Amino acid sequence: MTPTATYRLQLQPDFPFAAAADAVPYLAGLGVSHLHLSPVLEAVPGSGHGYDVVDHSTVRAEFGGEEGLRELAGAARAHGLGIILDIVPNHMAAAPRHNLPLWEVLREGPESPYARWFDIDWAAGGGKVLLPVLAGRVGEESGSFEPGTRGDGTPVLRYGDLEFPLREGTADLPLPELLAAQHYRLAWWRLARTELNYRRFFTISDLIGVRVEHPEVFAATHGKILELVRDGVVDGLRIDHPDGLADPAAYLGRLGDGSGGRWTVVEKILTGSESLPAGWAVAGTTGYDALHRIDGLFTDPMGAADLLGRYRDFAGPPGDRGGYWTATVRRAAYRVVTHELAAETEWLTRLALEVCAGDTALHDHAPWALRTAVRELLVRVPVYRPYVTAGGPLTEIAESTLPAEAVRDAKAVFSVPREAEAVDVVRDLALGRLGDGPEHAAFCARFAQTASALHAKSVEDTAFYRYVPLISATEVGGDPGRPAVSPEEFHAFCARIARDWPATGTVLTTHDTKRSGDVRARIAVLSECPERWSSLVAQLSRSAPVPAPDPQLAWQAWQSAYGCAGLPAGEMTGRLEPALLKSVREAGLFTSWTEPDPVYERAVTDFVAAGPGSDAGEARSMMTRFADALAPFARANVLGAALVHLTMPGVPDLYQGTEREYIALVDPDNRRPFTKPSGGESEKAALTTTALRLRRERPGLFGESGVYTPLAARGPAAAHCLAFCRSGEVVTAVTRLSLRLDEEGGWRDTELALPDEGPWTDLLSPGGEFTGPVVTVARLFADRPVALLVRAAPGQQ
DSSP states (O other): OOOSOEEEEOOBTTBOHHHHHHHHHHHHHHTOSEEEEOOOEEESTTOSSOOSEEEEEEEOGGGTHHHHHHHHHHHHHHTTOEEEEEEOOSEEEOOTTTOHHHHHHHHHGGGSTTGGGBOBOTTTTTTSEEEEEESSOTTTTGGGEEEEEOTTSOEEEEETTEEEEOOTTOTTSOHHHHHHTSSEEEEEGGGHHHHOOBOEETTEEEEEEBOTTSHHHHHHHHHHHHHHHHTTSOOEEEESOGGGSSOHHHHHHHHHHHHTSOEEEEOOOOOTTOOOOTTOSSSEEOSHHHHHHHHHHTSOHHHHHHHHHHHHHHHOOOGGGTSSHHHHHHHHHHHHHHTTTHHHHHHHHHHHHHHHHTOGGGTTOOHHHHHHHHHHHHTTOSSSOOOOOTTSOOOHHHHTTSOHHHHHHHHTTOSSTTGGGHHHHHHHHHTTOSOOSHHHHHHHHHHHHHHHHHHIIIIIIIIHHHOOSSGGGOSTTOOTTSOOOOHHHHHHHHHHHHHHOTTOEEOSOOTTOSBOHHHHHHHHGGGGOHHHHHHHHHHHHHHOSSOOSSHHHHHHHHHHHHHTTTOOTTTHHHHHHHHHHHHHHHHTSSOOSSSOOHHHHHHHHHHHHHTTTOSSSHHHHHHHHHHHHHHHHHHHHHHHHHHHHHHSSSEEEEETTTTSOOOOBSTTGGGOOOOOOOSSOOHHHHHHHHHHHHHHHOHHHHSTTOOEEEEOEESTTGGGEEEEEETTTEEEEEEOSHHHHHHTTOOTTOEEEOSSSOOEEETTSTTOEEOSSEEEHHHHTSSSSEEEEEEOOTTOO
16 A cells, blocks of 8 residues: 555654553544554664664664554554655664674674675675674773673684674684684774675664675564564555665565565655656655655755855855865765775775686776776766676666766776776676676676765765755755756656656655755745844854854854754754764864864854854844844745645655744754653644645545646746646645745735636635636735645536
8 A cells, every 4th residue: 555645753662662652543643544664673772763784684772662553553444554664774773792693603604504694705805794893992991801601602702892703713812813713803993994804784884784795694683574564564665775775676676575565765865857767666765855856846046156155255265164065075985985995996996806816808907097097987886886796787877877978087097008998897897788707797786885985975965965055955866966956847857757656756755864854944045145244244253252263163053053943042052063973074174083173162152152053142133133033034935845745746754843833954954752742732733733634534645646746837926836636636736935025025916727627725724715727826825834735526526
């Protein structure tokens, strides 16, 4: 069954299955059809997110175990709800103490039956797995090692809270010999950057890649999930990070066969006009592509360009500090590929050398040339990754992931043209057309996996924090260099997904968004008043009792404070400070996670506490007045984005709490335990409930057989009205760029053409009745900046 709408709950030890069951009556009343649960399999004890799985065969005991999950499913079914489950096929926690398969690999080495579970380059490590877990070099830490036994008598080596298995017959060796005798090498954590020899999740060494491309590994890691599907406990699946897999298409085909074709969406980030591969056995994406289009509707293109210029004047961002988007991304990509992903680049270089050594026609390509070619092509992949397998078919779309201009530019860094031919070798290997031997297949898969990690780390986790003229645009799936989306572009996107992926997911806020949809909707208003914003920031900077350590931080900190305006007293600093510290560490310009600068970071926290995070003072008064003046326009964006999301093609997913106004910054701020709202119903909550219940009561209008039709306004303010019709029965109309609209004199005699005479009832305005085929927009939006019209049923006219 395809959901009509899903509601994401973040399970954690403080919010287990029983707490979710208590929320079921409330969620059923909202109008959703399915609960969407974060991962439920056994994870590292205390994990607040569940993506660090340690046992695929067991439902997490901290949540109430399998019995608790089945009881939750029963409670949900009793209220007409199903369950969608988030699953993690790409990686497990690299925590040997809790991860039995990894424990056995470390104990038995490459001969372990579990060795095929993990992407380990044994040759690169001299037959050992590098475990970069030590606080210092091994000699410095020797006094911290403690041989011992588990409760069952199994010999182990302890290092602080960590525990490692000992190879059989080595427990009684002196420490130096004991360490040397293991199938793993304990090492200083800083060696992960250059020496790591197992695939990980992005640059997180605590998460080790799993090889689900092997049928026996797939069966072992998906048996419990598919059992829950067969038993009717789980109705659909969300697949985390498919780009990390060796062959996503084959994996999804196998999963679809095992699940009986249950509704499944993938957390796939699409770049620009990129489409989901047509052959994937899924309903679509989790919805970041929709998020970008919705946000873009409420962003003024001219104002965003003006804002960029004012940001440059204020922050004076040279080089890496984000003055130009494409240059910022390229510099960030070079930084990541040569530093954080240096070990992955070396792995690819070794594979390329093995291919060349085994092919006479490819002899004599120097290691440095192949390494350079790998690096230069990786930074030029315009999307997250190619989707090809060695020796398999190569589509035009797949080939475009390494276009001719990328090859040309990569070759330009070589001074000798013949040496630049290494670029052709690497490109052909990456596209799977140089052969289908083991090394060829490994390179093809590994290049794609590394490309996705590089894109994510360099764009989402670096460039997004360096390029901050309009921080609402720096969101997962977004394009900060071109943040605005025209109504025509939005309609074209909706028409395409209605045709090709009608049951795809759509979202505005997730557990991974850097700012909630409502915060972004507020900040987008700044694109309509760049001059007022830059003037305010200049005043705030002059009046701040503690200066910002750099102007770029000041610019984004005050935007964050504006986006969070209205938080209860005492909360602002506690919410802003960790988010802004994360921002400057991810940007890596003045401090970072691995090379922190305590002086700079203290300057950040002092500035935030005294300025953007303060509940009092002149700066706070100025920000409050500014936010109050823009409140009507922010309201139009919040309500407009919500209504578009809930009625456009696809299956909307609501993140916990977002049925009401939801102010949240990057995790962990957005992962607080769910609480049912108290107090009266807000305007946004009423809109959300109305739209969700309409979807549930009339699924045919919105589902896979539904029809999407753009509606055109005409008149002096036509560009400010976005409207569409679903299956000839429901009309969505919203106000966009409302501040510009107000400055231009309002709607005046602008009209909207309805599908026919109707009559039509506005479900958001009791008593709002309209007769087509044309309605004046000023009357349509007389009570609020959005309208949801439904054709009156026969007998009600």
